[in-house]
Amino acid sequence: MRRQLPTSIGIAALVGASCVTTALLTATLTRQSVGAVQGPSWLPSRQGAEALDTLATWRGKNAPNRPTSHKRILVTGGAGFIGSHLVDRLMEEGNEVIVVDSLFTGKKSNIERWRDHPRFEFFRHDVIEPFTAEVDQIYHLACPASPVHYKYNAIRTLKTGVLGTLNMLGLAKRVGATFLLASTSEVYGDPLAHPQKEEYWGNVNPIGVRSCYDESKRVGETMAFDYHRQHGVDIRVVRIFNTYGPRMVENDGRVVSNFVGQALRGQPLTVYGDGSQTRSFCYVADLVDGIIRMMNSNHTGPFNLGNPGEFSMLELAQLIKDQVDPGRDITYLPATPDDPTKRKPDISKATTHLGWTPAVPLKKGLSSMIADFRERIGEGVTAPPQPPAGA
Numbered sequence: 052m053r054r055q056l057p058t059s060i061g062i063a064a065l066v067g068a069s070c071v072t073t074a075l076l077t078a079t080l081t082r083q084s085v086g087a088v089q090g091p092s093w094l095p096s097r098q099g100a101e102a103l104d105t106l107a108t109w110r111g112k113n114a115p116n117r118p119t120s121h122k123r124i125l126v127t128g129g130a131g132f133i134g135s136h137l138v139d140r141l142m143e144e145g146n147e148v149i150v151v152d153s154l155f156t157g158k159k160s161n162i163e164r165w166r167d168h169p170r171f172e173f174f175r176h177d178v179i180e181p182f183t184a185e186v187d188q189i190y191h192l193a194c195p196a197s198p199v200h201y202k203y204n205a206i207r208t209l210k211t212g213v214l215g216t217l218n219m220l221g222l223a224k225r226v227g228a229t230f231l232l233a234s235t236s237e238v239y240g241d242p243l244a245h246p247q248k249e250e251y252w253g254n255v256n257p258i259g260v261r262s263c264y265d266e267s268k269r270v271g272e273t274m275a276f277d278y279h280r281q282h283g284v285d286i287r288v289v290r291i292f293n294t295y296g297p298r299m300v301e302n303d304g305r306v307v308s309n310f311v312g313q314a315l316r317g318q319p320l321t322v323y324g325d326g327s328q329t330r331s332f333c334y335v336a337d338l339v340d341g342i343i344r345m346m347n348s349n350h351t352g353p354f355n356l357g358n359p360g361e362f363s364m365l366e367l368a369q370l371i372k373d374q375v376d377p378g379r380d381i382t383y384l385p386a387t388p389d390d391p392t393k394r395k396p397d398i399s400k401a402t403t404h405l406g407w408t409p410a411v412p413l414k415k416g417l418s419s420m421i422a423d424f425r426e427r428i429g430e431g432v433t434a435p436p437q438p439p440a441g442a
């Protein structure tokens with residue numbers, strides 16, 4: 052006996068077939084009119100994959116609702132310390148901004164001022180899960196960045212660095228968006244070269260307690276470059292060095308937030324090890340300026356972004372004591388495992404190609420940060436829980 056297909060399935064089959072035909076036709080037309088991305092001659096043919104890659108870019112640029120007067124921008128980690136300063140700049144420039152943040156370390160209060168703005172949207176969402184939006188640019192910052200926070204749940208940090216970045220690269224490919232990866236100076240590990248140039252491949256312990264962060268950022272860079280080479284995704288990679296300023300999480304355990312908080316609360320400043328290890332500290336507004344310049348350039352990077360002024364932790368402690376209370380004590384605690392002994396960026400690439408140099412000296416930036424912390428600590432922010440010494 053012949054079975055009749057239910058009408059709805061029959062219609063669905065017809066519609067499906069017609070969609071496939073349209074997609075194939077569009078792909079063919081696009082291949083002819085836009086031109087396929089050519090792979091190297093030694094690569095086997097990917098049976099139309101190049102045409103589909105081009106089609107994704109074409110779709111992104113020609114979406115029916117695409118605004119022409121401003122950009123649609125996704126910022127992952129946009130409620131965090133650096134992310135929220137970036138969002139401020141992008142909103143002030145008149146863009147449409149979508150923030151995705153799990154709020155693991157980010158705070159809604161950082162983006163509160165934009166909450167009801169018609170060009171602003173916020174989604175509490177973890178980038179470990181896919182996210183879709185029609186956007187022109189993706190700033191991918193989402194990841195805990197303080198050593199205390201990223202070691203707190205190492206597996207989750209790995210998933211964020213690997214799966215989160217994979218998801219956002221997949222989105223960039225699908226909608227033809229430019230993708231910027233916030234990588235880190237930690238890709239250099241405990242560097243044997245000084246200052247660090249982008250060509251230096253680093254000295255990273257792949258099984259150490261910091262590797263959940265530095266290795267996942269390294270593989271993030273790999274994935275970005277593979278999506279670029281294989282699928283033609285437009286990528287930008289910046290390696291961010293130590294950054295400080297207002298809105299740092301007061302209990303993130305990083306050296307500047309710890310020292311400023313301790314000095315203001317009348318506690319001794321905790322120096323890990325002998326305090327001779329060095330870092331270079333960049334004020335957040337300078338950093339955000341560099342990130343935006345990079346996104347709007349035509350360079351893939353990786354470019355270092357940081358302030359080349361180099362300070363030992365003892366020098367930093369002294370600077371903060373001078374501004375808050377010169378009478379504060381210093382207490383010495385054990386060094387943390389795999390702690391880099393020195394760090395200083397060579398920023399000649401960012402200076403030459405982006406016209407970027409940081410403008411805010413450490414002393415000046417610290418006074419803005421101290422004012423912000425003074426206000427928050429005055430509002431009853433208590434001493435943060437600290438991990439055991441040497442963790």
Ligand SMILES: O=c1ccn([C@@H]2O[C@H](COP(=O)(O)OP(=O)(O)O[C@H]3OC[C@@H](O)[C@H](O)[C@H]3O)[C@@H](O)[C@H]2O)c(=O)[nH]1
Nearest residue numbers: 196197198235236293305306309321322323328364390
């Ligand atoms: O209370 C403290 C905290 C930290 N330190 C020391 O200060 C130095 C800087 O430590 P931080 O935790 O601020 O930052 P780190 O340089 O280790 O990691 C940083 O690297 C680059 C960024 O990408 C990361 O986001 C950031 O965590 C380390 O040597 C650390 O041992 C102290 O001496 N006392």
